[in-house]
Amino acid sequence: MIEAAAARADGIVRRTPLLSSPFLDEISGGRVFVKAECLQHTGSFKFRGGWSALSGMPQDAIKRGVIAFSSGNHAQGIALAAKMRGVPAVIVMPEDAPKLKIGNTRALGAEVVLYNREEQDRDQVADRVNRGRGLTLVKPFDEPFVIAGQGTTGLEIAEQALEVGVSAAQVLVPCGGGGLSSGIALALETHAPEMIVRPCEPVGFDDVLRSLASRGIERNNLMNGSICDAILTPSPGELTFPIMQRLCGPGCAVSDNDCLRAMQLAFSRLKIVIEPGGAAALAAALFHRDSLGEGDIITVASGGNVDAGVFQKALEIEPLVQSPR
Amino acid sequence: MIEAAAARADGIVRRTPLLSSPFLDEISGGRVFVKAECLQHTGSFKFRGGWSALSGMPQDAIKRGVIAFSSGNHAQGIALAAKMRGVPAVIVMPEDAPKLKIGNTRALGAEVVLYNREEQDRDQVADRVNRGRGLTLVKPFDEPFVIAGQGTTGLEIAEQALEVGVSAAQVLVPCGGGGLSSGIALALETHAPEMIVRPCEPVGFDDVLRSLASRGIERNNLMNGSICDAILTPSPGELTFPIMQRLCGPGCAVSDNDCLRAMQLAFSRLKIVIEPGGAAALAAALFHRDSLGEGDIITVASGGNVDAGVFQKALEIEPLVQSPR
Numbered sequence: 001m002i003e004a005a006a007a008r009a010d011g012i013v014r015r016t017p018l019l020s021s022p023f024l025d026e027i028s029g030g031r032v033f034v035k036a037e038c039l040q041h042t043g044s045f046k047f048r049g050g051w052s053a054l055s056g057m058p059q060d061a062i063k064r065g066v067i068a069f070s071s072g073n074h075a076q077g078i079a080l081a082a083k084m085r086g087v088p089a090v091i092v093m094p095e096d097a098p099k100l101k102i103g104n105t106r107a108l109g110a111e112v113v114l115y116n117r118e119e120q121d122r123d124q125v126a127d128r129v130n131r132g133r134g135l136t137l138v139k140p141f142d143e144p145f146v147i148a149g150q151g152t153t154g155l156e157i158a159e160q161a162l163e164v165g166v167s168a169a170q171v172l173v174p175c176g177g178g179g180l181s182s183g184i185a186l187a188l189e190t191h192a193p194e195m196i197v198r199p200c201e202p203v204g205f206d207d208v209l210r211s212l213a214s215r216g217i218e219r220n221n222l223m224n225g226s227i228c229d230a231i232l233t234p235s236p237g238e239l240t241f242p243i244m245q246r247l248c249g250p251g252c253a254v255s256d257n258d259c260l261r262a263m264q265l266a267f268s269r270l271k272i273v274i275e276p277g278g279a280a281a282l283a284a285a286l287f288h289r290d291s292l293g294e295g296d297i298i299t300v301a302s303g304g305n306v307d308a309g310v311f312q313k314a315l316e317i318e319p320l321v322q323s324p325r
Numbered sequence: 326m327i328e329a330a331a332a333r334a335d336g337i338v339r340r341t342p343l344l345s346s347p348f349l350d351e352i353s354g355g356r357v358f359v360k361a362e363c364l365q366h367t368g369s370f371k372f373r374g375g376w377s378a379l380s381g382m383p384q385d386a387i388k389r390g391v392i393a394f395s396s397g398n399h400a401q402g403i404a405l406a407a408k409m410r411g412v413p414a415v416i417v418m419p420e421d422a423p424k425l426k427i428g429n430t431r432a433l434g435a436e437v438v439l440y441n442r443e444e445q446d447r448d449q450v451a452d453r454v455n456r457g458r459g460l461t462l463v464k465p466f467d468e469p470f471v472i473a474g475q476g477t478t479g480l481e482i483a484e485q486a487l488e489v490g491v492s493a494a495q496v497l498v499p500c501g502g503g504g505l506s507s508g509i510a511l512a513l514e515t516h517a518p519e520m521i522v523r524p525c526e527p528v529g530f531d532d533v534l535r536s537l538a539s540r541g542i543e544r545n546n547l548m549n550g551s552i553c554d555a556i557l558t559p560s561p562g563e564l565t566f567p568i569m570q571r572l573c574g575p576g577c578a579v580s581d582n583d584c585l586r587a588m589q590l591a592f593s594r595l596k597i598v599i600e601p602g603g604a605a606a607l608a609a610a611l612f613h614r615d616s617l618g619e620g621d622i623i624t625v626a627s628g629g630n631v632d633a634g635v636f637q638k639a640l641e642i643e644p645l646v647q648s649p650r
Contacts, residue, residue: 011488017342017364023432038596039361040341100593107348107647163336267636268425270600271363271629304596308640311592315633322432 001144002151002187005052009152009314012084013048014040014166018160020296023322024286031296032285034165035157035273038304042108042153042232044278045153045287045302046140052083052149053138061179062087067135068094069122072101074140079110090135091124098229100307111225141179150180154182154187157298161192168194169296172281173250175199175208176231178240179301184248195298198249201227202256208236208244209251217241227256228312230277230303252291258283263314266301294298326469327476327512327566330377334477337409338373339365343485343623346594348647349611355558356621357610358489360482361597363629369555369603370505370627371402371465374520377465377474379406387412392460394418394447397426398555398628402433415460417451423506423554466504467562475505479512482623486517493519494621497577497606500524500533501556503565505627510572520623523574525605527551527581532560533569534576542566552581552635555602555628577616583608588639591626602629 009322019034037045046277065088068078075091082089091105095114106112115125139146154171161169165261171188173181178199185197199208203224210218219235227233236244262283266274275280280300284292335523344359349585362370378391379387390413400416407414416430420525431437440450451462464471479496486494496513498506510522524533530551535543544560551557554624561569586602587608606624609617 014342017339019339019364021381023429036364039344043596103647173613267598267633271368273596273598277576308589308592308644310636312640315637319633322428 001148002155002183003038005056005145005148005154008055009048009051009149010318013051013152015156016063017041018157018164019270019272022267023269026322027265027320029288029289029295030294032265033161033166033296033298034270034282035153035298035300036270037316038272038274038278038301040096042073042076042080043303043305044073044077045150047080049146049149050074050077050081050138051177052139053143053145054085054087055144055145056148057136057244061136065089066138067092067126067130068138068140069126070140071097071229073305074110075105075110078138079105079108081187082194083109087099089256092122092129098307101305116248142239142301143178144239146182147179147239150185151183153186153300154184155182155191156187157184158192161298166296167192169298170202170249170292171195171197171286172297173197174231174277174280174302175201175251176233178208178244180237180300181248182240182243184300185243189247196249197247199251200284201231201251201253202228203253203278205232206251207234207254209253210234211236211241212245213252215245228259228280230275230279231280252284252288254280254288258276258287260314260317262286263311264317267315268319272301272305273311274301275308276310327472327480327623330470330473330482331380331477333380334373334474336374338376339478340481341365343482343489344595344597346624348594349590350503351647352590352611352620352645354614354617358486358491358621358623359591359595359607360478360623360625361595362478363597363599363603363626365427367398367401367405368628368630369398370475371398372405373477374471374474374504375399375402375406377464378468378470379410379412380583381470381473382461389432389459390414391463392417392451393465394514394555395465395639398630400430400435401433403463404430404433406568408434415454417447417454423632426630442492469564472504472508473563474508475638476508476512478505478625479509480516482509483513483517483543486623491621492517492624492629493621495574496520497525497609497622497624498522498574499556499602499605499625500526502567503533503561504544504575505625507565507568509625510568514572521574524569524571524576525609526556526576526578527605528578530557531578532558534578534645536561536566537570537573537576540570551606552586553602554556555600556605576611577609579605579608579613583612585639586642587611588636589642589644592640593644598629598631598636599625599626600628601635603628
C-alpha cells in the first residue's frame, strides 16, 4: 500500500529534502539528518496521508465528499487533497484551535464546523453536519490509506540516506497517534532494514512511550499543557500500535523547552521553520543523545505550522555558543 | 563551465527545492515559485561558487590556500569549500560584519582577519596577511569559476520548472555584484531560453538596475543604510555586467519593508528562513507585479543568514489577511 501510495503521489506530493549541518552534528555528538517535512504542501506531512486517502479510497465512497476531525494539520492536508480531487470537505475543528490553522483550512476550500470542546460532543456535531450528505470519514491515523501515505516519507528517507552514505540509523519521529511512526516503520522494514524508528513525544504526553514499554495501550492523563499541540493525542491507535510494537524501538520524551531550543537551531542552522510538536525528534537528537547511544540519527521535522508569537519565544532563548574548530 | 561545475558539485552541493504556495500565488496575482537557496550548505548560494572555485581552479594555485574578502555569505562558502578541499582559508572581514557570520566563518575552520572599514585599506590588510604565504584570491563575483558555480542554480531551475510544467517565466534574482544573476542567465540561455532573469535590488542601491538602463556601469552613492546587507555592492562587476547586459531584462527595486514582509510570508507560507537581501526577489514578485506583467515567476531566495533580532522585526509586521476562497 505504501508503494502504491507513492505512485499516486508522484508529481503531487513534494519530495522534501534531507538537510544537515555540522553545527547540529557537533551539538548532538554524531551525525544528524533532518527530513524537512515542514516544507511539504500545507506545511506538514499530513498532506501525504490526505492525498493517499483521497486518491486511494474507492471513488464511490468519496464522491459525495469527506469529513475529518482535526485541530490543524490533518485538517489542512485533507482540505487541500479534497480540493485537488474536486470533492467537498467538511472539517470539524475545536473553536480554540490556532486561528491560523482554522483560517488556512477555510482558505483551502473546506467547510469548517467549529465546536466547543467542553460543552459539545464531537461525534454528535459530526453526525448532525453529515445528516443526509453521505460524507466519508477520513480518520487522522487509524486508517490504512493514511498510514500508507505517511509511509511514503519512509521510502524517501531510505533513498536519501543512501545518497549520503547512510544505511543504518535511528529514525526519530514526532509521534501523536502513530500514523507517521508506523508508516515510516513499515516502509523501512523493507527498504532500510538496518534503520529503526523511535517515536518522540512531549514529557507528560508520552502515551506511546509507555505503551511500548508496557506492551499495551496506555493513555495520557492530560489533554493539554504542552506547546506541542500537533502531537497531543490521548493514546496510540488500534491499527498503529501493533505496528509500532512490532517494529519500533523505545520512545523518547522531550520537554517543551527542548523543542523551543531545537526550533531555534533549525532556524539558525537549517533555515527551516518547525512548529513545537514537529521539533520533538530533532530535540531528542540534539539534547538526549545519552538515551540514544552512538551512530547516525535521522529526524523527521514533521510540520511548520506555528504562530509567529510562539516562534518568537524560540528565538528569544539565549543561543548556544559553539566554539571555533 | 557551468555544466562542468555542476558535474564537480554532484553529491556535494545540495539540490535545493523549488517551493510554492497558493497563498503566495494569490498575493502576487499569478504563479510564483521559490528556489530555496537558503537551504544550501552554509545558508546561501555562495557555497556553489566557493566549491566551484576550490574544485575547479588549478590545484597548484590553491594548494597553499585561498584568501577572500567578504562580510558574510561568500566568507562561509569559501570557508566550507576550503575545509572540504583540505586547504587553508583566510577571510578578511570588516569588524562590523554580523557577529553570527564572523563566528560561523571561524567555526568552519577559516582564519578570520578583521579590519576597520573606515581606518584601514582592505587590500593593504590582505597584502600584509598574505606576505610569504602565496594564498590565491577568490573574488566574490568577478571570477569565472565563481560565476559558473552560481550558474548551477540556473540548471536546477530549468529542470525543476519543467517538472511543474513551466518553460517560460521571469526569473527574479537578488543582485549584489551580479555573480548569481549572470550565472543563472548564462545557464538559462541554453537550458530554458524562454526564461529571462531580472535582477532585484534595494531602493537606493540599484546600481545594476541603473547600469542596465544606461548601458554603462553605474555606482551607488551609499554603502550602507539598507537591511539587505548581503547585496549592497557598489557596482556590477566587469565580468558580470556584460553578461547581464546581454541576457537580463530590466532590474527591479524593492524597499526594506517589502523585504521584511516577504520574509514573514516565507515564514508562514513556505516554512523557510530568508535574510533581507535574500528576500528581494520574492518581495518583487509579491508586491511589484505591476512592473512585471503577467505570467509565471520564479524567484531565488538566495540566503537565510539572518540574526534573530532582524527576523523578529519581520514577524512583528501586521500579517496580511487572506480571504477564504
